[in-house]
Amino acid sequence: MASSSMEGSMPTMDEYEALLSTTDVELLKRAWRSEKAAPEILRYDFDLVGRVTEQLQLMEETVDEKSTSGADPLSLSLYQMDLDRTLFLLRSYLRIRIQKIEKYMFHIRKSDELWNRLSKGEKDFASRCIDDLKHHLEESVLSKLPENYQSVEKQSVISEEDDMVPEPRLDTFVLCRSKEYLSGIQLEDGPVEDRSKLFEMEPGVLYFICYKSIKPLVESGKIDLL
Template sequence: MESGSDKGTGGSSAMDDYETLISTTDADLLKRSWRNEKASPEILQFESSLVQRSREQIQLMEETVEEFMNNGEDPLTVSLYQMDIDRTMFLLRSYLRIRLQKIEKFMFHIQKTAELWTRLSRQEQKFAKRSIEDTKQHLDESVLSKLPDRYKSHLKQSVISEEDDMVMEPKLDAFVICRSRKFLGGLPVDDRKSARHVRGGYLCTSLQVDKTTS
């Protein structure tokens, strides 16, 4: 671990999708989406078809398990199937929860950025709209309505602010640790600007966990 001796840049979220090459099943894809969503600061595109497929699979499996129980199948087999369902359910739930947490945190930012808004599923948009309304109402009733006129906005500090400076935004320009899929030679990182601004602003390498492919 020598600082500065070996430098490298990696692709966005390289740490998370190192299994892409071998992942073919929906279980793997779901795991990958979960990991990506967890590691990225902003909300990513909702994986609607993957979520749909996973839900159907879980449902199908639950029916199978029920059938097994009715047919007096070996309890061990039943419990193994049940464990598999539980694992998939955990991933799916956790995936949806992380997204809701992000929406709650950045709702005003997501609302005013069209690109982010379209990444939400229909249900998530509904959720976002309602929490925006509620939060706004809460802020108005508890504090903002009692302030002088120029400080009444929930988006701006005061009327003279040019930007919406009270809106929390995800930090897209951060240092990350990533894992490379294959051995990367010495990739030069010449100055900090370029190191921090490759690939769409977020997830650029500043620190690299290098790993040769197994």
């Protein structure tokens, strides 16, 4: 009777694989892949980065303890491998975001939606970059140009838009995979007559599609970029 109760509490293989796929390291890997593939900067995952940072501290403490206590070298190397892999993912995730900020800082700063996707540290970094670049351009180039051409964002004062500000190409095609069945997706590419057709996505199937068509679904976490 007791044996039957114990067996009933054991997770199935599908449940075990689902558990592995939702560990913080796996979630960080998904966030890293999506950030790497997305043409624009995505929302900073405060909770995930915080949890992973705490786990890294615990892993470093474990490696230090095992290295000083004469633990089995194989066991120590496995702990070190997990630590290095997680640290690489976190650093790469943050580095990709910094590169996007450096490239699109003026575009990000003028949009409240994009600005609020950044962490406090990223906002401070972006603000310093904008101030430093403006100062450098004003001192080295803009001050020597006619008054109508001294703007950092516009080619001239008569420009209606900030035509000197680089923006991400949202019409870029990306490889993606849906976590669930999705319908009613409006295509943003191809012939005009085809754009009225609604697109469907099956879970687990790979699709190569215009990022602009799935942008809201990526932001809501229903689609992972690869």
